[in-house]
Amino acid sequence: MSIFINKGTKVLVQGITGNEGSFHARACIEYGTNIVAGVTPGKGGQKMDAVPVFNTVQEAVEETGANASLIFVPPPFGADAIMEAADSGVQLIVTITEGIPILDMVKVKNYLATKKCRLIGPNCPGIITPDECKIGIMPGNIHKKGNIGVVSRSGTLTYEVVDQLTKLEMGQSTCIGIGGDPVNGTNFIDVLDAFQNDDETSGIVMVGEIGGSAEEEAAVYIKENLNKPVVGFIAGLTAPPGRRMGHAGAIISGSSGTGAAKIAAFKDNGIHVCENLGQIGRICKEVF
């Protein structure tokens, strides 16, 4: 098992004819992902390599049976693309796009509450179940099949963690980047819950960062609902207050969202804290 995606996932790519869309669609195909369709309004009937392109998501789903969408459209069209995917009935929507206005995401999130689909992202690297399916922009080769679930708000920081795990022979069940935006689709708790219920996941690495209170809420959830070991890391302990550290959501506002508060919440709730990124592989080896 794995969570959210597996060998059977059929993926369509919104924005497949753009630079990023085509580059990463090819990388996903190369990894073994079953990319069945692309969508670019106005380019229906064309092909991206062997992948048929459609004008609408609805049409792509009807013609190919796609059940997941990977979104690369520019930020002004991000919210619209997500809503179109949700309307088409796909079960999973992975949005890579960075820079979608927060009020757009606020609307999207409320709209999606009435739909039966899961949104991952935006502003995220995507999701991968090693050796089965990659829906995202992460380098596939650093991953290895195994039993550790990884969930993170970041991209390259996740690759760093995964790389250390793989080098120490700890493979991964599924790795998910939930994104660096303040309002996102899937949160830590959704993923933790799924990992808890996944037979193939025996341990979890949770990578958070400053801003908001998602890590604190997740820490309490872990104590109350999980019996699998969790290693936690928080980036941004040295970040100054009031400054946005690259990610739209990574900002300490007044006294809320500090790294220290998140670390304290981790410790209070039985999470194994890694305070030095260079050591996360070693700590995981000890804990798992």
Next chain:
Amino acid sequence: MKIHEYQAKELFRKYNVPVPEGNVAFSVNEAKEAALKLSGFPVVVKAQIHAGGRGKGGGVKLASSIEEVETIGSKILGMTLVTHQTGPKGRLVKKLLVEAGQNIKKELYLSLLVDRATASVVIMASMDGGMDIEEVAQKTPERIIKVYVDPLLGIQACHLRQVGFGLELPVAAMKPFSQLLSNLYKFFIANDCSLVEINPLILTSDDKVLALDAKVDFDSNALYRHKDLLELRDLDEEDLQEVEASEYNLNYINLDGNVGNIVNGAGLAMATMDIIKNAGATPANFMDVGGGASSEQVENAFRIILADPKVKAILINIFGGILRCDIFAKGVVDAARKTNINIPVVVRMEGTNVDEGKKILSDAGLNLISAVDLSDAARKIAEAVN
């Protein structure tokens, strides 16, 4: 993107959110003219900088005559105002807002912001206006009213009543307050704000409500659809190097330490700053060159960091994903050839095309210190500066 109080109040006027009569001034003479245009004395002279706590720092003063406007104006204009939000360096005051004094019966607090957890717009209000709202939230959370607005429905009359009655406003002030809040919500949504804060919102002796202060922050990701707001950006309030970096699409924040660092990805960049601190040194900046940086961007990143006189050594930490290590290495080599690097540079690279990247760096014959992993990099950078 932050704007000044006077700019926020001009926007408030357009949305019929009542504010005191007032004018902006860029010189003492203009401040005097501004005061004379008002309906009488006293007037309030307020320093305009992008930071709170101006009153405590001596940047807000009452003047009861034109002579006082002159003395106070010349004192505040050109002063370096230090508040809890400016940091120890403070900010140079280049603009003043001169406003009509008000008869204040009550000071209240009102703000609108996006609540991350509920994905809605939250109205926050309190009877304890004029104070540090964080402190109120901490000590007496029951004195803060929070009302969540469903963004798909927008603000409803029940929301307005909940806040108005919660603030225990007199009956006569209820209608003007409801109009103010309703208009403020329209302003918030129409302009893609991430925060609008009025502290204090005042109730005057004749039961009017007025925004005595105005703090507005716009969502930078939405500015593409508000070209008019872009004109309100004040580069005087920003760090020059940060402005330059933003022109090259680099995420850069200037900090106080002496270890420059260049990283790809925001999370890894934050973690790299933490590693530097853990090793006993302090980061001079946050620099995220992005997931898919070009070698030209890397070169610019290098140049900006080298231009910072505080920087005594540089740590490069790259995890190649979309940004391939060979592309990155090429950028480093180009930058090194064009600039005279006379400080230690520690490089740690991992990921896509790492061997090609390392080869490019070693073939270039640059004087770089290479690190095998993060712990090794941290140790080496600390040695370089300590």
